[in-house]
Amino acid sequence: MHFLAYIIVYPILWLISILPFRLLYLISDGVYILLYHIIGYRKKVVTNNLKLVFPNKPEEEIFAIRKKFYKHLCDMFLEMAKTMSISKAELEKRFILKNPEEVRRLESANKSALFMYGHYASWEWSLQLQTQTSFPGFAVYKRLANKYFDKMVRDIRSKYNTTLISTKETVTKIAHNERKGIKSFMAFLSDQSPKLSKDVYWSEFMGVDVPCFTGAERLAKKLDLTMAYIKITKVKRGYYEAEIITFTESPKDYKDYELTDMFLREVEKQIHEAPEFYFWTHKRWKHRNKKPN
Structure with missing residues (x-):
């Protein structure tokens, strides 16, 4: 069934990509x-998320943001397909x-760097950043259940010397590279909602x-990696800009979770500037009422 879905959908995506x-x-x-x-x-979900984080915005403004978001979402989906070709x-x-x-500058330090991303603007097209460096790139992702689509995604995102690694193999792979002296740049989408556990870290977001x-902060401290935020903005339809905002080259100098909070503040700034480009269909705030006392 997985292969059948793949052979039906793949040609459609390819045709879209060459338009x-x-x-x-x-x-x-x-x-x-549609x-x-x-x-x-x-x-x-989108409406509830927007009303939750913008309680003082009138309903008309919430609906206007919602419409702009869906237009951006559709653009981004088709741009992802366009990446194939x-x-x-x-x-x-x-x-x-x-x-x-x-x-x-980061390369000249001969030190690996960990880049944190939010679900904002076009994180998919950020694979272009790998063309700017001679360091190998690694991007952490969650494997897809359909192995054929999983391979397709890995092939697309691995165009420019970037390797996708699953969340389970991240620490092992990066630690191995560091022991071998292989310096690299790593990408983490870090604003998802994790599974609840007793020792999960809670912070205010929006x-x-x-x-x-x-995980990004813990890995950076364990292996002494430079930490930075990739700020991506949408200039106009089909055009984006990125800026590397380096947090620190000495993560162990920071208190636990301080760097995670720095990342969250950067994402918040972008959301307040142009909320329509955040990924509002994601249930980021689903655990908000489950914080232990």
Whole structure:
């Protein structure tokens, strides 16, 4: 069944990927009408999330943000498909690193760096950043249940000397590289909602207490890795900019969870600036009422 789904969907994605951008965004407009106005995909989740974190915004503004978000979501989905065939030159034109000198500086220190990402703007197209460095890149991801789609995703995201590693093999792989003297840049999407446990770290995110992933910070401290935030902004439709905001090259100098909180504050700033580009369909605040006393 998994293979059948793959052989049906893959040709469609490939055909979408070879379309010119003008036609791609016309299709995105149609998908938006279907997703938002007809199907109403996760509209309740999005609305509840927006009302929760923006309690003082009038309903009209909440609905306006919601519409803009769904338009961006459809664009991003089709841009992900476009990644299958987009040329390096085209991607470099559409996803620009504002401070490439910071890559040079981090490389010159001959030290591995851990880059934290939020689900904001276009984290998918950030694979272009790997073209800026000679260091091998590793991106942490959750394996897909369908092994054929999983391979497709790994192939797409591994275009420019980036290797995807599952969450379970992250520590082992990175520790092995460090022992061998292999310096690398690692990408972590760090704003998901973790499973609840007794010792999970809770922090305020957009005014709400939530459990937080701390794996990036713990790994950085264990292996003495540079920690940075990749700030991605949407300039206009189909065009993005990224900036490397380096937190520290000495993570052990910081108190536990301080770097995780620094990351959350950076994501919050972007959400307040342009909330429509955050991933509101994600149930980030689902555990908000479950904090132990």
